[in-house]
Amino acid sequence: MNYKHPWVYHGEAPKAGRKLLLLQVDELTFSLPLIYRLIHPAEIAQKSDWFSASIVTADEKQNTQYIMLVELLQRVTQERKKQTNLIEPLTHLNQMLNQYFSDYGWRMVRKELSQIKKRQKKSHIELSKDLIAKLKSYMEQENLDSFDQAIDNLLSEVESFNGSDLQEASN
CATH class of the missing domain: 1.10.1220 (Arc Repressor Mutant)
Known part of the structure; x- marks a missing residue:
């Protein structure tokens, strides 16, 4: 069972091209480390256009959305390891990610995930x-x-x- 979680656009949805998707169950193993790295407050300062306005203007030391997102990521990670039903925690995580990132930012996240997927499909062997x-x-x-x-x-x-x-x- 692979549920598609569509991205809910903050601005106007593009008229052409592929619709953005949030995280899928089969992407969790390689996407979670990337998400952990990207949501860190230090990243917000460097890539402010990747994040929603409320995240960019939030106090870095009391960013409750960051704290909640880390807790959700930990919960999804634990549920994935237990191999239990991930639909409910993943849905909450995706909703939170949708609030955390801007449309542009999530497009960039998906681009990085795509590169990670591509790298995992390839293997390098040495030949004489x-x-x-x-x-x-x-x-x-x-x-x-x-x-x-x-x-x-x-x-x-x-x-x-x-x-x-x-x-x-x-x-």
Whole structure:
């Protein structure tokens, strides 16, 4: 179950483009550290346009919204670790985040989350120069554009080769 929490715009909602979403359950593991870092009062001073006007003008030492937001983040973190129903605490957290950030700020947060997601999908492996040269040669031979395509193609060939071996053995 993945509930979509739409962003409630403070100003006028954009007429084109993708609608902003608040946090989703499957994003919590990598988004919570980012949110903790971004909500800190020191960040408010540096990136005031990322936050709602009430947050920017609040007294830094008695920022009750910051305190409440940290408590909600801790609660969501605990519930996630317990693997209990996160819908209710996540809904409260998202409502609070919607009040805390400006439209522009949340767009920037989503941009950073997108970059984090992208980095997590990629993995870096080290290959020797001679193996890279062989892969490049194979890519030219097969008219492939990337190492991903070349490796995927090679793995597919191996799978089909192994599959045909199994069929011959069973006949």
